[in-house]
Amino acid sequence: MSEYYWRPRCAICGRFVSYDADCRVMWGSYGDSEPPDPDYYCQKCVESEKEYYRKQGRPPSSYIPSNWEVGLAHELGYERAQYGWKKKEEREG
Numbered sequence: 001m002s003e004y005y006w007r008p009r010c011a012i013c014g015r016f017v018s019y020d021a022d023c024r025v026m027w028g029s030y031g032d033s034e035p036p037d038p039d040y041y042c043q044k045c046v047e048s049e050k051e052y053y054r055k056q057g058r059p060p061s062s063y064i065p066s067n068w069e070v071g072l073a074h075e076l077g078y079e080r081a082q083y084g085w086k087k088k089e090e091r092e093g
């Protein structure tokens, strides 16, 4: 196998990342026939993104969230809803 393989790059800093790097798919525009290509993130940018959204107090909304988004959402008390995230309701009892 000596063919050229496309390699994913971090969507923020542009460095090459591994194929199993964390990635997410953003929402497409209405009328798109296919969902957009996934955005990949290197570990360094994952950390800075997490820090950014942690300060905002809410996770970013993606069509297919990355692992770091899911982790952060849970950390901030959000759960997956049909369109993005919703704050978990405090249940009494």
Ligand SMILES: [Zn+2]
Binding pocket: 010, 011, 012, 013, 014, 015, 041, 042, 043, 044, 045, 046
């Ligand atoms: Zn990066």
